[in-house]
Amino acid sequence: MKKTVDAYFPQIADIYQAAKTIGQVAEVTPLQQSIRYSKKYGANILLKREDLHRVRSYKIRGAYNKISSLSKEELKRGVVCASAGNHAQGVAFACSHLQVKGTIYMPVVTPRQKIDQTMMFGGDWVKVVLEGDTFDDSNKAAQLFCEEEGKTFVHPFDDEKIIEGQATVGLELLQQTDVPVDYVFAAVGGGGLASGLCATFHALSPSTKIIGVEPQGAPSMKESIDNGKLVELQQIDKFIDGAAVQKVGQLTFPICRDHLHKMATVPEGKVCQAILDLYNRDAIVVEPAGALTIAALDDFSDEIKGKNVVCIISGSNNDITRTAEIKERALLYANLKHYFIVRFPQRPGALKEFVADILGPNDDITHFEYSKKSSRENAPAVVGIELKSAEDLEPLIKRMKANNFFGDYLNNKPDLFQYLV
Numbered sequence: 001m002k003k004t005v006d007a008y009f010p011q012i013a014d015i016y017q018a019a020k021t022i023g024q025v026a027e028v029t030p031l032q033q034s035i036r037y038s039k040k041y042g043a044n045i046l047l048k049r050e051d052l053h054r055v056r057s058y059k060i061r062g063a064y065n066k067i068s069s070l071s072k073e074e075l076k077r078g079v080v081c082a083s084a085g086n087h088a089q090g091v092a093f094a095c096s097h098l099q100v101k102g103t104i105y106m107p108v109v110t111p112r113q114k115i116d117q118t119m120m121f122g123g124d125w126v127k128v129v130l131e132g133d134t135f136d137d138s139n140k141a142a143q144l145f146c147e148e149e150g151k152t153f154v155h156p157f158d159d160e161k162i163i164e165g166q167a168t169v170g171l172e173l174l175q176q177t178d179v180p181v182d183y184v185f186a187a188v189g190g191g192g193l194a195s196g197l198c199a200t201f202h203a204l205s206p207s208t209k210i211i212g213v214e215p216q217g218a219p220s221m222k223e224s225i226d227n228g229k230l231v232e233l234q235q236i237d238k239f240i241d242g243a244a245v246q247k248v249g250q251l252t253f254p255i256c257r258d259h260l261h262k263m264a265t266v267p268e269g270k271v272c273q274a275i276l277d278l279y280n281r282d283a284i285v286v287e288p289a290g291a292l293t294i295a296a297l298d299d300f301s302d303e304i305k306g307k308n309v310v311c312i313i314s315g316s317n318n319d320i321t322r323t324a325e326i327k328e329r330a331l332l333y334a335n336l337k338h339y340f341i342v343r344f345p346q347r348p349g350a351l352k353e354f355v356a357d358i359l360g361p362n363d364d365i366t367h368f369e370y371s372k373k374s375s376r377e378n379a380p381a382v383v384g385i386e387l388k389s390a391e392d393l394e395p396l397i398k399r400m401k402a403n404n405f406f407g408d409y410l411n412n413k414p415d416l417f418q419y420l421v
Helices: 014-022 035-041 059-068 071-079 086-098 113-127 136-150 162-174 193-204 218-227 252-259 269-283 286-305 320-333 350-358 390-402
Strands: 030-031 044-049 079-082 102-105 126-130 181-188 208-213 263-266 308-313 335-346 364-370 378-386 406-409
Touching: 014 059, 014 162, 014 193, 030 162, 035 044, 035 286, 044 162, 059 086, 059 162, 059 308, 059 335, 079 086, 079 136, 086 102, 086 193, 102 113, 102 136, 113 126, 126 136, 181 193, 181 286, 193 208, 193 252, 208 218, 208 286, 218 252, 218 263, 263 269, 263 378, 269 286, 269 320, 286 308, 320 335, 335 350, 335 364, 335 390, 350 390, 390 406
Parallel strands: 044 308, 079 102, 102 126, 181 208, 181 308, 208 263
Antiparallel strands: 030 044, 335 378, 335 406, 364 378
């Protein structure tokens, strides 16, 4: 494994110091065995519950470690950050606890729940500024404000003290188990957590394999590693907002490149199913990024059999208003939800005929938008149908075509489909 000359790499002494600092405000999070996943994969699957921090994610570690390291003069001038969620809450809590003035830039489209949580943790010590439609817009505005005002920027991942703070996750879990850890799965956004874990295990358990997991729609670390250089993605799927970045860090990239065992990507729809399974079967509430590591296990089922495996559950700041979209994406991934343009003949009983003779006994109409404006003979409708089995799709389409109901299939037409999901 090739190392980068003169590149920053966290030292274990600094990670231990970070653990001492963070211990002032953050409780040790549980390391719990998952009986269900252990049986499913024939392995000892352990969940490191970083979702149980008071700010509901591991981001409190890096944020508090960074702000605590500042000089009295820097603390007096105040800090600035840009974030759409978990990092903002970690910074807000640290500012309130250390009595440091903080300015937090968030995109205008940030869910109200995350804005309210940030303001609640920060209290009078934090000012939230809504700027731009995307994180990149907010980040540029925050950086400009920081330079103009001479404040300290608290980066969400590309900072030594942030990385060393996140590395303490590895220290904790090693202290919590008496069995050798064969694999650790960690979500990768900018790479701060994965870089920290690489450093901790490099020093204390070098045989442990660290697997980084990204959303399929935002594979910025994988693309960078595959290309041997930092790559900025022009477009990303922002659904898994806690791990969707266009460009990973200059500090984190070489660490992950040289020390990760593998980088994996997981489809967003599969992550959604993992969210639903964790909630329905284990009573664990996670945000999309928090379910990434669980969703990746299928791709490593042969490799991890009989091994001790830790999945970092990175956060639980999920907005309940997203539940419908999470279910929809899970069904689409499982090939159980399908959208059609259906052309209903303009005759009495056409809809009844479609329901009785075209739909299968277990098919269910979940979306119906009917129009009679375009034709006097045929009135197209957009119909969403949920199937019980993916194998029911082909027979359904055959029946629709045979009886002249079929207009078009929309799932494979992204330009149209985006308006439905």
